[in-house]
Amino acid sequence: MPLAAVRLLVVLLLCGHAASAGAQVATRLLQKRSGGLVANYDMGTLATPAFERKMRSGLTQRLLYRVLLKENPGDRTAAVSLRYCAVTFDLWDESWSVECTTRAGTRRVTASRYSQLLRHVAALVDLPFPDGVAISPARRYHLEVQVQLNPISRKLLEKVKLWLRQSEKGSQFSGYMGSMLSLFVDKSVGGTDLTLNLRSPSVPGREVLAP
Amino acid sequence: MSTILALFVFFSTPTERPAPLPSLTVEAIQVDGLVATNCGLVTRILGLRPGDRITPDDPRLETARVRLLALGLFHRVEFRLSKGRHRGKVILVVRLEERQTLIIRHLFFGASRITPFWLGLGLQEGNFMGEGMRLSVAAVGTARADIMEGRAQYALESSLFAPKWLSIPLHLGARYANGTEFYRTYGEVDDGNPENFLSLPYQRGGFWTETFFPVGPLFLHVGASSELLHTDLPGERIRHYPDGTSRQIHFGLEDGFSFLGFLSARLSWDSRNRDILPSEGTLVEVGGRIGSPVFFSSYSYSRGELQFEHYRKLGRHIFSVHFFGGLMMGNPALFDKFYIGDLQDLVAPRALGLNLSVSPSPDFLDTGISEARWGTAAFKLAFRYDYPLFSRSGFIYRGHLFFSAGVMGLASPSQLRYRETSLRDALPVDLTLDFGLHLDTRMGIFRLSFANALSRMPF
Numbered sequence: 222m223p224l225a226a227v228r229l230l231v232v233l234l235l236c237g238h239a240a241s242a243g244a245q246v247a248t249r250l251l252q253k254r255s256g257g258l259v260a261n262y263d264m265g266t267l268a269t270p271a272f273e274r275k276m277r278s279g280l281t282q283r284l285l286y287r288v289l290l291k292e293n294p295g296d297r298t299a300a301v302s303l304r305y306c307a308v309t310f311d312l313w314d315e316s317w318s319v320e321c322t323t324r325a326g327t328r329r330v331t332a333s334r335y336s337q338l339l340r341h342v343a344a345l346v347d348l349p350f351p352d353g354v355a356i357s358p359a360r361r362y363h364l365e366v367q368v369q370l371n372p373i374s375r376k377l378l379e380k381v382k383l384w385l386r387q388s389e390k391g392s393q394f395s396g397y398m399g400s401m402l403s404l405f406v407d408k409s410v411g412g413t414d415l416t417l418n419l420r421s422p423s424v425p426g427r428e429v430l431a432p
Numbered sequence: 433m434s435t436i437l438a439l440f441v442f443f444s445t446p447t448e449r450p451a452p453l454p455s456l457t458v459e460a461i462q463v464d465g466l467v468a469t470n471c472g473l474v475t476r477i478l479g480l481r482p483g484d485r486i487t488p489d490d491p492r493l494e495t496a497r498v499r500l501l502a503l504g505l506f507h508r509v510e511f512r513l514s515k516g517r518h519r520g521k522v523i524l525v526v527r528l529e530e531r532q533t534l535i536i537r538h539l540f541f542g543a544s545r546i547t548p549f550w551l552g553l554g555l556q557e558g559n560f561m562g563e564g565m566r567l568s569v570a571a572v573g574t575a576r577a578d579i580m581e582g583r584a585q586y587a588l589e590s591s592l593f594a595p596k597w598l599s600i601p602l603h604l605g606a607r608y609a610n611g612t613e614f615y616r617t618y619g620e621v622d623d624g625n626p627e628n629f630l631s632l633p634y635q636r637g638g639f640w641t642e643t644f645f646p647v648g649p650l651f652l653h654v655g656a657s658s659e660l661l662h663t664d665l666p667g668e669r670i671r672h673y674p675d676g677t678s679r680q681i682h683f684g685l686e687d688g689f690s691f692l693g694f695l696s697a698r699l700s701w702d703s704r705n706r707d708i709l710p711s712e713g714t715l716v717e718v719g720g721r722i723g724s725p726v727f728f729s730s731y732s733y734s735r736g737e738l739q740f741e742h743y744r745k746l747g748r749h750i751f752s753v754h755f756f757g758g759l760m761m762g763n764p765a766l767f768d769k770f771y772i773g774d775l776q777d778l779v780a781p782r783a784l785g786l787n788l789s790v791s792p793s794p795d796f797l798d799t800g801i802s803e804a805r806w807g808t809a810a811f812k813l814a815f816r817y818d819y820p821l822f823s824r825s826g827f828i829y830r831g832h833l834f835f836s837a838g839v840m841g842l843a844s845p846s847q848l849r850y851r852e853t854s855l856r857d858a859l860p861v862d863l864t865l866d867f868g869l870h871l872d873t874r875m876g877i878f879r880l881s882f883a884n885a886l887s888r889m890p891f
Contacts, residue, residue, distance in 0.1 A: 277512075278512035
């Protein structure tokens with residue numbers, strides 16, 4: 222029994238160490254590793270009440286993350302990385318199944334608490350960029366992240382808009398020319414349920430390259 | 433404390449490989465947020481019924497969301513599930529946010545030397561009877577024309593757009609006009625003095641219909657129009673020229689009752705990024721109409737049109753080119769011909785078909801354009817520059833400073849045939865220009881421009 226207690230203590234301490242190490246990794250916005258450049262970024266502002274309602278909707282929620290690595294001076298896009306997550310809430314078990322895909326592969330997890338879910342969907346953890354991203358120690362880098370919740374495909378959206386446009390201008394017989402005010406109601410079809418644009422703090426390149 | 437946290441983290445670390453998504457039975461459908469729209473319309477488009485089985489990622493839900501958005505009635509369409517009476521049974525909750533449906537569509541007002549003032553309004557109900565149909569009503573009226581035997585004009589127009597009738601979108605319209613056409617009997621061609629004009633009264637009324645459908649990446653619009661026209665052609669039909677010569681006037685209308693009717697088609701390709709103040713993309717439209725006794729028309733003619741617009745953004749600057757060309761053959765009625773005000777920015781355009789001014793084109797190039805009011809061949813080529821001042825949410829969405837300049841032409845065969853100068857000098861072309869501010873607001877599009885003001889003032 223004492224041996225089991227010691228083992229448990231060791232496990233707990235190891236876990237504690239691992240967690241604190243993970244927290245340290247998460248604080249580095251960009252890091253060059255042997256496998257390439259990765260990004261860690263907390264997107265806490267995503268966690269609005271509206272976002273939580275969507276996450277608890279019982280229907281699969283699709284999240285698309287478009288991450289740009291920006292280089293300054295010049296505001297040049299040095300690299301782009303995409304992440305796609307599908308989140309489904311089980312109404313009875315009250316848990317979320319999360320499936321996230323990046324260029325590194327697909328990861329499936331289950332979260333039993335909302336805070337756990339946020340750790341997956343409201344944070345980028347070791348998000349890989351394509352190989353061969355050149356980081357200059359003399360330049361500064363930041364991330365521009367766009368998160369779209371349930372985006373409609375651009376092609377489909379264009380099709381819908383085009384259809385609406387046809388009905389608006391259908392009246393070729395109408396003599397409406399000559400009006401001082403020509404009202405074409407902006408029937409912009411919201412492409413997503415939510416769009417969030419974020420910009421990270423800027424870090425120097427030498428910090429990114431540091432081991 | 434850190435140990436407790438570590439334990440928490442350890443045991444709450446998400447597990448791999450969740451169970452596959454469950455199959456659920458729709459116990460009921462609840463639709464929230466409807467004010468003007470019939471619930472039946474939403475459930476019809478939804479395509480799901482109680483008892484249907486769905487999964488949380490069911491593609492039918494995404495399709496239904498897009499179809500509901502495509503009605504143009506809702507700002508927002510959201511779905512969620514709530515627990516049913518038993519495990520595996522769910523209530524599908526549809527949350528909708530309706531748009532404002534009653535809007536002012538058009539405002540007409542202005543004054544000219546011959547028409548002391550005109551005033552009109554167009555209203556549109558975008559969700560008529562809660563069925564997603566669009567009802568438009570417009571009316572314009574004028575004061576009595578300041579001319580011998582002049583009279584007041586008025587016109588009414590109404591149309592209904594039914595997106596889902598008969599499985600095809602359908603426009604149905606009716607119109608009536610009690611108007612006056614003005615024709616010159618005396619004076620120089622560039623003299624807009626009303627005393628040189630006489631009036632030709634007419635009444636016309638009828639119906640039109642149109643539908644459209646996709647053809648690959650294009651849209652094909654097909655329509656038909658039929659109207660009854662009554663005119664009293666005046667006895668005074670002689671044009672007296674300052675040099676003492678005179679010529680008989682051909683009105684292009686039959687005396688008494690006649691029919692105006694045609695069949696039309698228009699092929700449209702549109703890649704513009706938006707309808708209002710676009711900054712990228714191209715619009716190409718090729719259309720035509722045929723008037724023939726077959727379509728209950730007393731006037732046999734054919735008319736072809738080409739419209740081209742291309743927009744390009746360079747930094748904050750937007751450059752665009754606009755072209756319109758049209759040609760008619762046969763014997764079209766006066767109203768079906770091209771009108772100077774529809775091409776020249778500096779001349780008042782028609783309002784619901786009513787002619788409101790006798791101002792000629794300015795004739796910057798000293799050609800025969802001043803004589804041209806109606807024609808069977810027309811073109812306009814214009815270049816436009818836009819500078820977006822701002823783009824934001826709020827009452828005014830977008831504001832553009834703009835400048836446009838171009839060349840336009842309007843001709844009829846007789847004008848070219850009976851000329852006193854060389855063909856080159858007689859070619860009825862002119863410059864056209866405009867500049868001002870375009871505002872895209874919650875109330876509509878306002879064009880505060882030089883030409884808009886000028887064409888509505890009594891010069």
